[in-house]
Amino acid sequence: MIRFIDVHKSYRVGGRDIPALQPFDLDIADGEVFGIIGFSGAGKSTLIRLINLLERPSGGRIVIDDIEMTALAEPALRAQRRRIGMIFQHFNLLASQTVADNVAFPMRLAGERDSRVINARVEELLARVGLSDHADKYPSQLSGGQKQRVGIARALANRPTILLCDEATSALDPQTTASVLELLAEINRELELTIVLITHEMDVVRRVCDRVAILDAGAIVEHGPVADVFLHPQHPTTKRFVDESLPGETAGEPVPFAGVPGHILRLSFRGEATLAPSLSRVARETGVDFNILAGRIDRIKDLPCGQLTLAMQGANIDGALAALRQVGIEIEELRR
């Protein structure tokens, strides 16, 4: 468990304190994939660096598994850092070392001298990330996706309990992003590793995260399970992120569907309800008519979910709404 307790951070620039992160509390549970999303300058890369104390907080405490990181002296802090892997947007591999030596590097830093132990572990890690054939290459000979896989193998070398991902897919094309995210999800499942990632792409959050925090101008404005945040964004910044991940959505219109008659409803489905033919059954039973104005079906991590915007007409609208709510569909009435 990673706990932030009343943590804040400001930078001293020219004799003045410029706040980077407003005081906040946050708990990240063991084994979850926690996303932090924000625009550039929101403070997300500062936030993720507070976890391994690459950035020191200006106040507050950071506690990982009952160890107060902020109270550790330098040697103890270095020992704790070995239990926290980190991968980076620009990979940050040693250009002068081969792939195998890059992966072995954290083990050597930790004092492992036995080359048989190192070689066996490197082989195992490269197999996991699918780069067994590239052990003797140099980073400059690899593609971006391959470099990030080396970064992941390196981050896992000392069997960490936490993996920090600093915009790990931001420099990659969409296909490569998908495969790297898949690898991260697999690692999370199989190694029961806690993953904290920062990103500016809602799509990354949607694909791999269990929970998400939205960071805006140094403040966590919203956080919760991804499906909740995704289907019911509260803060304007969250809404922007959700909208940006939905091409063709009519978000932002002051009066949506002004010319359409009837009740305008937004239905949110998740899990089993998404795939059941509830809408047509309820319409048949209650005698209402509906017209689909907008909609989408998504997967949030492994959970299917969807949202439909409807115009509904008929005598028994209230009955229809009650019947829909009964099967677990959430309804927002946009216009009565």
Added chain:
Amino acid sequence: MNPLQELFPNIDDWGEIGQACIDTLLMLGGSLILTVLIGLPLGVLLYLTGKGQLRPRPKLYAVVSLLVNILRSVPFIILMIVLMPVTYALVGTKLGIRGAIPPLVIGAAPFFARLVETALREVNRGVIEASQAMGASLWQIVRHVLLPEARGGLFAGITVTAIALVGYTAMGGAIGSGGLGDLAYRYGYLSYKSDYMLVTVLLLIVLVQLLQMIGDRIVARYGSH
């Protein structure tokens, strides 16, 4: 008649030229090794204590930086004369190869230290941050990240320094340190035997060319991948 004699009629002892070459190479080799041994840690110190670096120490940096600049701004021939008492105290003579090495090192080490500082600043900050995240100590970062990652720039710096040292050794000849510069000065300049001058200049050109070629090879081999 030997064709060399025909070409350079004033040179009657080629053995002397051979000895001068060996002396120059000994001065160069000895001073280069010591320059690297002193300049490398000095350059690392400058890098680490610089503004925004791993161990910023503004005052220490300012003092070391000033000292380096002072030593670099004194022309070598003057430095050599000024340092004579120091040289005598260090090696027991002001003359010959031994007498030449202290001023050569004191003149070249600050120059090399600056080249080291510049080469280290070229190392990607992200890689340093990554090694910090892996729990590397400062020494581990210097030893296993900074120096290997900067090795292309460091080898290029050693090459430039070696070539500068060739020039310094030749100047040293004027005040009795021996070697090719001494030969050119005594015979070529003071005795008007211009063929001595020509031969030593040609040999120095060859030496500089060789150093540059070797340096470029090493940089290409161990530089960036």
